[in-house]
Amino acid sequence: MPTTDAYGQGVQIASLTDAPNMETLASNLATGLVPRSVMRFASASARNAAITSPVAGMVAFLTAEKLFTGYDGTAWVVLAAGTSAWTTIPLASGFAHNGNSNGSAQYRVVNLFGEITVMLQGGIDITYSGSPATIANGGIITSTALPSAARPGSLRTVPAACSAVTSDSLSLKLDAQPDGHLKIIGTTASNATERITPPWISLNGLFYSL
Template identity: 60%
Template structure:
């Protein structure tokens, strides 16, 4: 009759009085240990197809998504993400990188408090046509990859220069289609807002 492991993890260990069966012995240990290890799958789809009845505490690495997930008893949640390098955003005419010497405008996908999020850094220089911001305020020439797009519109506040501007912050929309758009520049009753640079250091949003 099998005995329990010494750590109270519910792992059954064959007893010396059990009938000899090498295959059963190895399979029994493997089947007990694998669900308690950090399992690896090609994607969330493969994980879900393989683990149809997950148990709280199970862990699984997803290669395609680059995420470590943990089952909390009701759902798979992201507990960590792989190393994601900073990606430089391709800018349209009228915008330049390293605004105010803050570095290139870049983004990367990270895990913050168990939630997939996008971090931003750097700044852009802006050349206006009168009071009109270039490209209607859209900062990227190519849409962000699907992995960097939010499930719904995300709106955050970003800093800007107070030179030639009655404002020191602007609105940035991270759109579901993968484009980043600035709002708040131009002329108005309160004055003109044409800051020569817009910054993104310290800005982030959940996806």
Template identity: 45%
Template sequence: MTVRAAWLTNRGDAAGGQTRNDTRLAPLGAMTPAAELTTAPGVIPGGDPFELAATGPMTATLATGRATIQGTGPQGAYPVAITAPEALVFADGDPANPRIDLVVLRIYDTAYDSSGQTFATVEIIPGTPGAAPTPPPTPAGALALYRVQVAAGLSAGTGGIDFPAATTDVRRYTTAVGGITPYSVTGAYRGQYRDTGTGLQRFTGTTWSGLAAEVIGWTKVSLATGYGHNGNSNGDVRYRVIDLLGTRFVQWRGGMNLSYSRGAPRGDGKFLRTALPTTARPTGLRSLSVACSASTSSILSIKVDFHSNGLGVVISDAGDTPPWLSLHGVMYPL
């Protein structure tokens, strides 16, 4: 038996009872609370648990992994493990319409569901064919893992399922209390943490607050005529947007070469060829002092304005024409 559950049967049951090996394999410590008596269901992270891999036109396997499945409040949570790949066989497509099937890890417990069965299993729940199909609902006592689209008329004879294109990963993850849950989860208690994929967030009890999340990664800007990258060998001019303790900031780095016309920076100092995207624009004017060359300049810093319309403007004093400036360390709130 490759799908094992702990605390589902006992030695007196006809099903054979929980073995010591079942208890060792099943995840007993992964219990992020959802409410007073319930646990957030989910997959236990580590490697690629329950990976879906195609084995034929209409067949696939579900790899090994561990999970926790929550029943009703009084029913409790079931630790489950798959110890060897499980074979999946998808039914042929409907002649006229596509459908969406749901791959789930499921608990049957007749003491609560009147199914007459007591075991853990992997199931494909077929969707209803339709012109605009929707996936079937996840049954009680089940954990959804994947949605698979099955096109109309599809079969092994017509080429089968293109699994990489047809599969949507809906695995949700869970960890022990105090652990950092990968990916987005619903907040359950104050002080809970999650990893959004770009940074950490903390749940305040009512909302998620960013600790240090990257909203836009380092992006090289396109500079206007008269301006160039790598001023004073400081690297290309780049920016990124981060979420720090609930406030968004723009960070800059790199060096910029400048040229002048009639003693003023070219193009009225507007050094960006295109405006910054909306998510990187400040709500009001941000004026900063940045380091510049001492050559042909009586000052060691120069003013740069960042406007709410996404423009960046260099402003210098008459007679000061430094050939480069450095944006390293520049950061301002949006």
């Protein structure tokens, strides 16, 4: 009867006393080795359809999501994210890249401690109009929404450093909205007594989870 591999992985190996059967031999090796290798699927849904009863320790790469995932005995979790290049954020009228010489405002999707997260960098110049000074586009800096892979499941608010020029505050809020738009919150309201109209904000060091 077949024996198992010397590493305790349960891969069946035909014994010399077994009746010759190449189909059984090949099947045993494939069945034993494939679930223990890094399996590749087009997407998470394709993985879930193919592996209906996952076993703890299985690893699968998802092509569409560019993610390495592993089954921990309860759920599929992200082990690592593939290469994610910086992408320039499309800005609405009233906002410009390279605020305070910080470079273009950009984002990329990364794996942070096993959680898919959006990382931001760069700076944004802000223009205001009217009296009192009003931020352009209601504070929404994006001209088009970020792709679905960079949209949070619910509102994410993070602090963003800003210029002290024409501002009594050194930071504003940046809202990452579920619809894929980014919005600056906290500039001077029409009934406010303080002045918060900084000419730029920095996105460097900002992250928001999905």
